Amino acid sequence: MTKKFAAEFVGTLWLVLGGCGSAVLAAAFPEVGIGLVGVSLAFGLTVVTIAYALGHISGAHLNPAVTFGFLASGRFKASELVPYLVAQILGGIAGAGILYLIASGKAGFDLSGGFAANGYGTHSPGGYSLQAAFVTEFVMTFLFLIIILGATDVKASKGFAGLAIGLGLTLIHLISIPVTNTSVNPARSISQALFVGDWAMAQLWLFIVAPIAGAIVAGIFYRLVYSEAPRFSDDKIQKELVDDHQ
Numbered sequence: 516m517t518k519k520f521a522a523e524f525v526g527t528l529w530l531v532l533g534g535c536g537s538a539v540l541a542a543a544f545p546e547v548g549i550g551l552v553g554v555s556l557a558f559g560l561t562v563v564t565i566a567y568a569l570g571h572i573s574g575a576h577l578n579p580a581v582t583f584g585f586l587a588s589g590r591f592k593a594s595e596l597v598p599y600l601v602a603q604i605l606g607g608i609a610g611a612g613i614l615y616l617i618a619s620g621k622a623g624f625d626l627s628g629g630f631a632a633n634g635y636g637t638h639s640p641g642g643y644s645l646q647a648a649f650v651t652e653f654v655m656t657f658l659f660l661i662i663i664l665g666a667t668d669v670k671a672s673k674g675f676a677g678l679a680i681g682l683g684l685t686l687i688h689l690i691s692i693p694v695t696n697t698s699v700n701p702a703r704s705i706s707q708a709l710f711v712g713d714w715a716m717a718q719l720w721l722f723i724v725a726p727i728a729g730a731i732v733a734g735i736f737y738r739l740v741y742s743e744a745p746r747f748s749d750d751k752i753q754k755e756l757v758d759d760h761q
Contacts, residue, residue: 519572519595520573520602522573523573523575523599524603525569526569526573526606527578528606528609530565530606530703531607531610531706532610534558535610535630535631536557537549537558538557540614540618541557551692554692558684558688559684563677563678565577566677575677576599576603577702579603579604579700579702580660580699580730581659581660582599582600583730584733584734586734587735588733604702606702607705610706611630615710629696630711630715632708632710632711633696633718634718635647635694638715638718639693648721651690651691651694651695652691652729653729654729655687657729657736658683660733661736661737663676665737666680687699698722701722704723
């Protein structure tokens, strides 16, 4: 469990530092900014790299919603839920802390710029409503879990799960950055909101509730569609390790 905790901590740290870091440091950099496409790709690349680096240790969930989705699908132990959530949230906060230390080193840095926090209404990049934000986060997380669960199923092609999941997250960001700045990950939202405070903390509930709800529904859907799948998959990216004595 200690190894899994460490893997989830480091993996989520990398997700926040790589994804949110690209948004804060590089998205609008003068003349060579990477823009929305670059930020979307950065989030996908963090998942691809960590999936292949640490997936065989913890499954590389990196996201409380993913963990809830696996639990609902029957492919995760309830006894490991809390340690995974704690590791992911702490890892996200650590990643945001490192990003803050870097970003604040530039003259004129101001957290009021958003720090890649998620929001709706006046804090949505495109001015989208609470309803639009909730639907977006619910549906995008639902589909993200369908991609993850399907790509890591024992019947799926081996060795490509990390790539499929990373590209799926990239596509999700391309669709939803204008709506909510894209969460689909409560740990990522919590980490940025803690630093921004104020409106980000007030709106944080949506980016916890909607992704987790979407993931749980996806997990239940998976159990219905993949009814022949075993409780625990032996796929490299999603492997759930059994107790040491077994």
